[in-house]
Amino acid sequence: MKIGKIIFGAMLIASAATVSMAAEPEAIFKRCVVCHGKSAEKVPPGGVIVSATLSADEIKKSLKLYKSDKEHGGKMKVSMQTQVKNLSDEDIDAVADYIFKNFHIAK
């Protein structure tokens, strides 16, 4: 049963990937608190938006743009470029979901 072996192998790889990918959003979010507040409820210094009012997708999109597009953002964009530089896309997705799930404020 060659197919069976291939599927089993793929399942092993998939489960190993899940474990090694495990970003810890709570630990990542601790780095954001100093500027965004402990519940992402503050306007960061020089910023204009309260991150807690954004959807998870808006946070992900914004963070990925700070990473990929040097022109993205307002006058304090460099603060955020420094923050996201060392985050993987998985980290960004995890921390955005974490913020949305725990702290979302309806606009």
Ligand code: HEC
């Ligand atoms: C040194 C202070 C600082 C830290 C630390 C920081 N931010 Fe920011 N953040 C800012 C500033 C200032 C802006 C507005 C930047 C601009 O002018 O584009 C901003 C913008 C953002 C935005 C865009 C929308 C908004 O809320 O203004 C998101 C989303 C965001 N930050 C999330 C995070 C996350 C997640 C972390 C932690 C990984 C983080 N920030 C860490 C200062 C900070």
